[in-house]
Amino acid sequence: MEITERTLADAWHGAVAGHSPLDGTALPRVVRSEEEADDHVENSWNDDLFLLLDENGTVHGRREYRELFATKDLDQVVYLLAEEAVRRLGGSPTEVADALDRADPAWGRRYRTGGLDDTGTVEACGLDPLEGLAWIARSWLGQDPYTFLDFYRAAPGRTVDPERLALRYGADPAQVAAGTRRKDLEALEGGQIPSQRQWESCCYGRAGEWTYLLHNGTPRGAVADKEPYEALGIEDFVSLTATAAKAVYSFDYVRGGRRVDDGDDEILELIGYERGRPAYLRGGRLDFLNRALRRAELDHPEVTDTYALYFHALETSLGLRLPRRDFAEGEVRVAYLA
Numbered sequence: 001m002e003i004t005e006r007t008l009a010d011a012w013h014g015a016v017a018g019h020s021p022l023d024g025t026a027l028p029r030v031v032r033s034e035e036e037a038d039d040h041v042e043n044s045w046n047d048d049l050f051l052l053l054d055e056n057g058t059v060h061g062r063r064e065y066r067e068l069f070a071t072k073d074l075d076q077v078v079y080l081l082a083e084e085a086v087r088r089l090g091g092s093p094t095e096v097a098d099a100l101d102r103a104d105p106a107w108g109r110r111y112r113t114g115g116l117d118d119t120g121t122v123e124a125c126g127l128d129p130l131e132g133l134a135w136i137a138r139s140w141l142g143q144d145p146y147t148f149l150d151f152y153r154a155a156p157g158r159t160v161d162p163e164r165l166a167l168r169y170g171a172d173p174a175q176v177a178a179g180t181r182r183k184d185l186e187a188l189e190g191g192q193i194p195s196q197r198q199w200e201s202c203c204y205g206r207a208g209e210w211t212y213l214l215h216n217g218t219p220r221g222a223v224a225d226k227e228p229y230e231a232l233g234i235e236d237f238v239s240l241t242a243t244a245a246k247a248v249y250s251f252d253y254v255r256g257g258r259r260v261d262d263g264d265d266e267i268l269e270l271i272g273y274e275r276g277r278p279a280y281l282r283g284g285r286l287d288f289l290n291r292a293l294r295r296a297e298l299d300h301p302e303v304t305d306t307y308a309l310y311f312h313a314l315e316t317s318l319g320l321r322l323p324r325r326d327f328a329e330g331e332v333r334v335a336y337l338a
Contacts, residue, residue, distance in 0.1 A: 001074070002057035002072075003053065003057045003058075003059055003072065003074055003077070004053075004057070005030055005053060007074065008027065008030065008051075008053065008059065008074070008077065009027055011074050011077070011078050012027045012078055012081060013027070015078045015082065015104070016082065016085075016103070019102070019103040019104065020102060020103070021086065021089060021099055021102075021103070022082060022085055022086065022103055025085050027051075027081070028048065028049050028050050028051050028081065029048075029050040029051065030050070030051045030052075030053055031050065031051070031052050031053070032052075032053055032054075032055075033052075033054075034052070036052075037050075037052050037062060041062075041064050041065060044064075047063050047064050048063070049061055049062070049063055049068065049081075049084050050062055050063075051077075056072075057072055058070055058071065058072050059071060059072070059077045061077075061080060061081075061084075061282075067262075067281060068080075068278070068281065068282060069281065069282035069283060070281075070283075071116075071283065073116075076116050076117075076283075079107055079110055079116070080116075080282065082100065082103065082104070082107055083096075083100065083107070083110075083111060086099045086100055086103070087276055087277065092276070092301060093275070093276050093294070093297040093298050093301075094298060094301060096111065096276065097111045097112050097298065111294070112294070112295075112298060113291060113294070113295075114278075114290050114291035114292070114293070114294030114295060115287075115291055116282060116283055116287075124299060125295065125296070125299040125300065125316065127312075127315070127316070129296065129299075129300045129303050129308065129309075129312040130303070130308065130312075131324060132312070132315040132320075132321040132322075132324075133311045133312065133314060133315040133320050133321050133322055134303070134307075134308040134309070134311040134312040134315070135322075135324045136149070136311070136322055136324075136327075137305065137307040137308045137310070137311040138305065138307065138308065140240070140242050141242060141244065141249065141307060142242075142244050143216070143242045143243075143244050145198070145203070145214065145327075146202075146203065146214035146215055146216055147215070147216045147217060147241065147242050147243070148213075148214065148215050148216065148217065148239060148240070148241055148242075149212070149214055149239070149240040149241075149322075150212065150213045150214070150215070150237070150238070150239045150240075151210040151211070151212050151213075151237070151238040151239075151320050152165060152210065152211045152212075152213070152232070152234050152236070152237055153209050153210050153211070153234070153235055153236040153237075154232075154233040154234060154235055155233060155235040158233040159206070159211070159233070160210075160211035160232050160233060160234055161211070161232065162204045162205050162206055162211050162212075162213075162333065163176050163204070164232055165204060165211055165213055165232060166202060166204040166213065166333075166335060168232070169202055169204075169213060169215060169337075170202075170337045170338055171202055171204070171335035171336070171337060171338065172335045172336050172337065172338045173338065175335035175336060176333075176335050179333065180333065180334060180335055181330060181331055181332060181333060181334060182203070182327075182330040182331070182332050182333075182334040183329070183330030183331065184334075185197075185201070185334055185336070186330060197336060199216050200216075200336060200337050201215075201216075201334055201335060201336050201337065202214060202215040202334070202335060202337065203215070203332050203333065203334045204333050204334075204335075205323070205326075205332055205333050207320075207321040207322055207323055208319050208320075208321050209319055210238075210318075210319060210320055210321070212322060235255070235256060236253075236254065236255050236256070237252075237253070237254040238251075238252070238253050238254075238314070238318065238320060239251075239252045240252075240270075248269060249269065249270040249307070250268055250269055250270065251268045251269075251270055251314075252268065253268075253286075253318075260285050260286060261285065261286065262280060262281040262284040262285060262286060263284075263285075268280075268286075270307060270310055273293070273306055273310055274306070275297060275304075275306050275309070276297065278290040278293070278294075279293060279310075288317050289313055289314075289317055291317075292313035292314075292316050292317035293309060293310065293313045295313075295316065296309045296310075296312045296313045296316065297309060300312065
């Protein structure tokens with residue numbers, strides 16, 4: 001059935017009537033064209049959700065110029081509006097889930113899975129959220145120990161060799177061959193690596209399926225190995241980049257040679273993530289992160305740092321990890337650039 005303004009209004013009011021805390025909640029503003037949408041944003045005094053109902057019957061949920069969802073499924077539209085309405089009433093993700101449960105148990109199940117339907121299963125995380133990857137989030141915001149946290153994964157049945165990757169980046173071949181660790185360089189430098197030398201170094205190794213390379217960008221004059229990435233068997237690539245001076249923190253994900261995004265070619269800024277609010281387009285290519293973030297919020301209410309939650313979601317959804325103990329004890333492989 002094609003969605004019209006009438007069917008949308010009837011479905012919304014029928015779903016919330018008599019159901020606390022949504023009873024009496026008005027349907028968000030509905031516009032019928034991009035021109036109307038632009039006019040609404042330019043003349044609005046708030047960033048409330050509004051709906052663009054296009055000529056094909058697709059409902060686009062928008063907040064200012066950002067698209068939050070797009071669907072022809074009326075049931076999904078009603079659920080997403082309910083989730084937004086309850087979230088705006090305030091409360092933690094757990095309280096939002098409980099409120100949606102009271103209105104409709106299926107809505108509560110959807111919210112807890114983070115998906116667009118209630119068919120997913122919810123299992124307790126069982127992990128220490130500050131152990132796998134999230135432990136480095138806070139220091140990374142200040143570009144400590146490195147600006148770029150890069151992760152590489154090979155096609156099934158292959159691995160990305162950390163040493164070859166470090167050499168390709170420009171690491172000192174002698175230090176790579178010697179297996180130099182961070183504590184070896186610290187001893188060489190009298191106990192602490194000077195800041196300039198730290199800036200011109202890289203850290204590399206493997207954790208799970210991923211090979212990691214942490215660095216600060218390639219300084220002018222550094223000599224990098226020209227071995228192509230294809231020769232290393234790289235299939236997937238994730239990069240987390242911190243620019244502390246501008247407070248810009250970004251996420252980039254390439255899978256099978258294609259960038260994974262929502263089709264807008266914009267930098268995926270972590271600063272745009274707000275606890276309890278989906279970070280990316282619902283049902284889009286990054287919706288797996290929306291689901292992982294929702295589970296992180298509900299499984300670990302004690303973690304209030306949104307960057308730590310985001311990093312934990314990257315661990316549970318993609319398997320990204322860094323060996324915390326090896327970093328603490330100086331056992332990680334580190335090399336100066338050649």
